Amino acid sequence: MGQYCIRATVSGRVQGVGYRHAVRRQALESELTGYASNLANGDVEVVLCGNRERAERVADWLWQGPPPARVTQVELEEMAWCEYTAFTTD
Template sequence: MAECCVRAWVTGKVQGVWFRRSTQHQALEYRLTGYAKNLPDGRVEVLLCGSRDAVKTVSEWLWQGPEGAQVTHVELDVLDQCHAPDHFATY
């Protein structure tokens, strides 16, 4: 199974709507590691590491987010060199 890591920056109404916790739930469901954290500029930064198919699925979910979120843009960066964490955290 091919492994990869992707860093995403999610823009829109994504803070104060359970976006980080919902992202963690999705990641754990697909056995991904990484994190979701609020940024001072209102975006959420997400790191997803695991199987390519699972990373792709959760990356696509980021465009939807939880109920109440209004995602306007998702920027993805595939990481060539990344030390995958052993769990998924929210900050």
């Protein structure tokens, strides 16, 4: 697996709609590690690490999310490689 990590801050209606768990499913299907975490301001932070192409594909999916979600913004930034053993949600 490649050493690539990307961080996303996802805004909109993304808390209380199963967004983090849907991201986890996408990440696990793509064999990525990292996490999805609710932020105090109502956004969700997502870190995806692994194969660059797969991480970018899941990052594109973040705009969609699960059916109840309404994503209004996704801010992406590459970040230094971090060694995660799994994909977790808080």
